[in-house]
Amino acid sequence: MALVRKHPAAAPAPVQGDPREALEGATAAERREAAHRLAADPDAVDPLADRLAREADKSVREAILLALGRIGTEAAVERLFDLLGSEDVWLRNAAIETLAEMDAAVIGALDRALSDPDSDRRIFAVNILVSLRHPAAADYARRALAEDDHVNVVAASIDVLAEIGTPEMIPEIEAAAARFPDAPFLTYAARAASRRIA
Amino acid sequence: MARILVVDDATTVRMYYRDVLEEAGFAVEEAVNGFEGLEKAVAESFDLILVDVNMPKMDGYAFLRQGRTMSELQVVPAVMISTESAAQDRERAYAAGANLYLVKPVRPEVLTEVATVMAGVVP
Numbered sequence: 619m620a621l622v623r624k625h626p627a628a629a630p631a632p633v634q635g636d637p638r639e640a641l642e643g644a645t646a647a648e649r650r651e652a653a654h655r656l657a658a659d660p661d662a663v664d665p666l667a668d669r670l671a672r673e674a675d676k677s678v679r680e681a682i683l684l685a686l687g688r689i690g691t692e693a694a695v696e697r698l699f700d701l702l703g704s705e706d707v708w709l710r711n712a713a714i715e716t717l718a719e720m721d722a723a724v725i726g727a728l729d730r731a732l733s734d735p736d737s738d739r740r741i742f743a744v745n746i747l748v749s750l751r752h753p754a755a756a757d758y759a760r761r762a763l764a765e766d767d768h769v770n771v772v773a774a775s776i777d778v779l780a781e782i783g784t785p786e787m788i789p790e791i792e793a794a795a796a797r798f799p800d801a802p803f804l805t806y807a808a809r810a811a812s813r814r815i816a
Numbered sequence: 817m818a819r820i821l822v823v824d825d826a827t828t829v830r831m832y833y834r835d836v837l838e839e840a841g842f843a844v845e846e847a848v849n850g851f852e853g854l855e856k857a858v859a860e861s862f863d864l865i866l867v868d869v870n871m872p873k874m875d876g877y878a879f880l881r882q883g884r885t886m887s888e889l890q891v892v893p894a895v896m897i898s899t900e901s902a903a904q905d906r907e908r909a910y911a912a913g914a915n916l917y918l919v920k921p922v923r924p925e926v927l928t929e930v931a932t933v934m935a936g937v938v939p
Contacts (some may be wrong), residue, residue, distance in 0.1 A: 716873035
């Protein structure tokens with residue numbers, strides 16, 4: 619006679635509860651798990667980004683950034699771009715690295731980022747371009763190169779074009795450096811970039 | 817010959833510092849982020865460190881804060897060189913352990929003069 623189990627063995631307990639609530643939980647493990655679950659929810663951008671702004675645990679921060687990157691919507695990109703103005707250098711750099719992995723999703727937000735009144739934010743936005751695997755990345759760098767009036771934004775653009783530029787961009791790079799005759803570094807950077815892409 | 821460690825993620829910036837400083841007679845070693853900078857600073861001896869702020873993996877502030885707790889880096893002069901010119905950036909650099917704060921781009925003659933004075937040795 620076959621044995622019939624009157625009480626089937628207990629299956630592993632599924633994670634219960636609303637991950638939005640768990641994101642505010644008492645333990646880092648709870649919040650980290652919630653961030654992982656919310657990575658599949660495109661409507662979770664705001665609770666994730668709001669939590670990130672006050673989260674102290676590095677592993678939870680990393681999980682939230684990963685989740686925002688996976689969600690990858692325009693809203694996620696906007697909230698990540700907001701972090702470029704953070705006083706928290708780790709968070710700022712982590713946002714740059716996350717955005718750089720998001721490729722096409724980032725392109726739509728670059729117009730605003732490259733027009734930001736804060737030159738440091740514009741530099742961070744330009745720095746993202748080098749890692750974007752998108753055909754428009756070089757065009758955005760060229761725009762900053764030609765139009766931005768801050769020496770360090772132009773320097774960052776030259777650095778980007780040294781990596782992703784093509785030989786026909788050399789005159790634009792040289793013209794940009796010539797706009798700043800009192801900055802020998804730009805002349806140096808333009809020559810270095812031209813040598814690399816020639 | 818005085819030895820300088822340059823910690824910056826931008827290739828062109830590292831090349832520029834190297835060319836200017838080697839022309840002035842210094843020996844230059846490079847690191848691309850704070851982690852690599854700490855590794856090199858522990859493994860070798862330097863007379864001066866030039867460090868950027870915004871770098872992936874480990875930023876300049878974290879590099880200085882950790883470095884200042886290590887016997888190899890406690891007294892090595894460090895110059896933080898950043899694109900950020902706000903007063904709070906300067907204060908944060910000094911709080912992290914910088915001895916001097918410069919805003920990019922740095923003119924070659926300034927770089928050479930700072931290196932000569934800060935390294936405290938003839939190149």
